[in-house]
Amino acid sequence: MTTAVEASLARLLDSPGVTGVALVDAVTGLTYGVAGDAEEAVGGAECAELAALIAERLGRAGAEGELESVITTSARRHQVLLAVTRPAGDPLLLAAGMDRERANLALATRSLGDRVAEVLA
Numbered sequence: 001m002t003t004a005v006e007a008s009l010a011r012l013l014d015s016p017g018v019t020g021v022a023l024v025d026a027v028t029g030l031t032y033g034v035a036g037d038a039e040e041a042v043g044g045a046e047c048a049e050l051a052a053l054i055a056e057r058l059g060r061a062g063a064e065g066e067l068e069s070v071i072t073t074s075a076r077r078h079q080v081l082l083a084v085t086r087p088a089g090d091p092l093l094l095a096a097g098m099d100r101e102r103a104n105l106a107l108a109t110r111s112l113g114d115r116v117a118e119v120l121a
Helices: 004-013 045-059 105-121
Strands: 020-026 031-036 069-073 077-084 094-098
Touching: 004 020, 004 031, 004 105, 020 045, 020 105, 045 069, 045 077, 045 094, 069 105, 077 105, 094 105
Parallel strands: none
Antiparallel strands: 020 031, 020 094, 069 077, 077 094
16 A cells, blocks of 8 residues: 555656655654665665764854755666655655766756655645
8 A cells, every 4th residue: 555655756756866764753763764776775764874973063064054965876877866845843864866868967856855845635
């Protein structure tokens, strides 16, 4: 049975090159839903730990404000973590795996950011 969150995440797979997405609690690492290739979307605890580590290091370096996104690239893949704020509760992370040959990183990241509100609706 597909949850409403998973159905919303599945619509994000329409972005060119996006192969897997997950919605993760940024503090606990709890995964609320996954669509597409779960391995491409990265595990919940890994996402939360990576985002926390990067935010901590940015803070030590004098950066102000909260982490917006983390983008990791390899020869064949892009991995994008987008911070998602919500009115109440812990912040969330939208993790997306992308095929580098099929995805335009800038357009896909913008599309995911614009459409993440649909997932929370």
